[in-house]
Amino acid sequence: MKISEIARLLNGKLENFTQDKEIKNLKSVETATEDDITFLKNKKDLDKIKAGAVIVGSFIPELNIPQIVVDKPDIAFYKLIEIFYPDEKKEGFISDLAVIGKNVEIGKSSQIHEYVVIKDNVKIGNNCIIHPFCYIGENTQIGDSCILYPNVVIYKDTIIGNNVIIHANSVIAADGFGYYQEDGKHKKIKHIGKVIIEDDVEIGANTTIDRAMLDETVIKKGTKIDNLVMIGHNCKVGQNTILVSQVGIAGSSKIGNNVILAGQVGVADHITIGDNVIVTAKSGVGSDLPPNGIYGSSINAIEWKKWKRVIAILPKLPEILKKLEK
Amino acid sequence: MKISEIARLLNGKLENFTQDKEIKNLKSVETATEDDITFLKNKKDLDKIKAGAVIVGSFIPELNIPQIVVDKPDIAFYKLIEIFYPDEKKEGFISDLAVIGKNVEIGKSSQIHEYVVIKDNVKIGNNCIIHPFCYIGENTQIGDSCILYPNVVIYKDTIIGNNVIIHANSVIAADGFGYYQEDGKHKKIKHIGKVIIEDDVEIGANTTIDRAMLDETVIKKGTKIDNLVMIGHNCKVGQNTILVSQVGIAGSSKIGNNVILAGQVGVADHITIGDNVIVTAKSGVGSDLPPNGIYGSSINAIEWKKWKRVIAILPKLPEILKKLEK
């Protein structure tokens, strides 16, 4: 694609435009060379640029290569990726090697790959891709334009909206972790609830979202969930929320809209986190958090020799303070 | 089912019994409406009740709906779930699409679903359900009434008792993480040990339990393990113990009976934790814990602006204390 065409598609202004070169690849600022285009988000990366062209937020006089000036260079670049590498046009098919139960409806142009197992009374919408080794339990509904990567397991009664992506080896609607005590033993509480995943949700690889005991575990519209995340039974996760990798949310907690839980955050059970809250990586949330704040309890690693002296003091703090008060 | 029949089955006393209504569903206190029955555990939920009937621990005069009074309303309700939603009667079968090795024994009434791979010398008991895409390695023994959900992988030589449930995508008896150093490289230690899982154990989704190097990794009777838990090689986990989601136990540690490790707890290698110990969520266990205590090192998230000031002080604590002593 010629530089001029890229500029036109991105609605950008061309600067330093000496020659209408052919751009062959999109690369990062560190790796782009003369056949590539990149984007500049951070002026400290200026020296690194060896690209054939660059997308920038404002003209950079000291940079001697063709520049495409747009409002938001990063977003322009992300859109260019989709233009450069369009999704292959897909045609629908149902593999002979798929095992399809009774009373299953599959919409137009959907792909059911080899070695997929779909149980009875399942409904799958249009333009879906169900990759090999996916298992879709009874009475499950999946909307339009969903992608299930290989080995995704969906237990029965699950409801999934449109444009939902679930990455490989994730498990939706396994039994919640609930037991009662009897005769000194843990007896399993039968989980008859379900999981509802609304439109535009993306779920990473090896993530687990447990079914509710009685009602529903819900992931609302537009929420994005990373790899290896755990969401317990009965949780309600709001809209446009971000759950970064290895986050764990215990049962019956409610997470608001536009929340960000950074990597490895843990949330206790029956907690409510308000809208727009950010919790910093590795923090533990053991009580309700009102909306709109940033919260954390994480500690940055320092030299172990020093830190050992700190943690030797911590347990003694109450006694030290008592003495000081005297 | 009529209210009177439910009362009879639960051995409960009927109060406010004006009309013998038909109950159609079991719901939570928040969602139950007039065709549903629920249970009341907490009086603060009293205002929420719109159910057709309720199971309670003692008669509540201010509640104007039929009440079934029992000793433990929650447990009575859990038992009612099993009565209302009985497991479908299962008939045994071995799918033509399962691949079964040599010298495999499969007991009466067991279901071997499509696309299961069972290797040589495996023995599976009666009334088991092996869901699609499960892999059962050589010389593995599985007892009676076990359920393996889809995509469970069991490496060779594993021994599994009766009434064991393993949820989707969990991996039992993969090699432990053990290497020795030679020529500046990590050389793999061959793991010839095994995993033993005793009766009545339940294992969540995407959990991993590694095989021992020489002897056995053991999960004892009645222990319940949540999703995304890691149990390292050579560990011994006691009876009736609870390992909540994302717990990690490093190699060769011994966890007692009736222990609770809450979510995201980490246990170092070669640690012994005594019976009846509780470790609070997110805590790290780096030394042995005697029986019967509650231990923790977790910190609750607070406003980040405030917490940043705290963690700026922590590394300086030793010096601050020195000064103060002077």
Add this chain to the structure above:
Amino acid sequence: MKISEIARLLNGKLENFTQDKEIKNLKSVETATEDDITFLKNKKDLDKIKAGAVIVGSFIPELNIPQIVVDKPDIAFYKLIEIFYPDEKKEGFISDLAVIGKNVEIGKSSQIHEYVVIKDNVKIGNNCIIHPFCYIGENTQIGDSCILYPNVVIYKDTIIGNNVIIHANSVIAADGFGYYQEDGKHKKIKHIGKVIIEDDVEIGANTTIDRAMLDETVIKKGTKIDNLVMIGHNCKVGQNTILVSQVGIAGSSKIGNNVILAGQVGVADHITIGDNVIVTAKSGVGSDLPPNGIYGSSINAIEWKKWKRVIAILPKLPEILKKLEK
């Protein structure tokens, strides 16, 4: 195998050699009995020994059983495991139940088991074992002598070197967790980068390594990764590095050579960790770490009653210090 033969194979010196017994098994110091051989690493285990023979670092007069004296008894023992339990000789085959795409090359003596799906333009080297239910995406290259355990999912364009082992249910090259904001929504950034895994890497079960956005996520030669580890998009992990279970590394971070990240460590995005660094279990790394140090921020669990008093004080530390300064 006779004791004398073991001594000869290990190049060890025989002591207390009264009778050339047959050794049948290799066992740990706790479980070995008279037909077994074990090794002694720690003199405190001396009383436990009931083995038929023992490998030691120097002759132990008070131990009245045949001893094989070698320089490094543990390493000698690990090598003996491989002699005692050699890998079965494998013959290559491609199962009729595998689904192989167009233009796929499979090397000599490689095993492609039942229910493997290999997409177009994949190249697999010699002596590989691809277990059931593995999915290998388009344009992927796998070197010689690799093992993929059941249910491993490799998304397209991945490059894997020689002698790589990937345990069950791990996911290589799923999309990175990257979105941009538009109209108050998270829009997916298309990930066109790839994952490169170099020679001699081992990856545990249920681990996820995400593809780069534009360039490459790289795991360098000889690095060993445990179960349930998360490696974000664009990360570069150096040579001979050890990532213990449940470690999470956020996007674009660089981990040096010979690094050890202990269990449950979290590393923020765009971090650089130098060569030979050790980070203690459960610590969080939020800023760059220079080479050769030991770092940590973990806290050991203590009695919860005491710890509760400590964490009640922590948030007040800044105010307490202010008062003290006055």
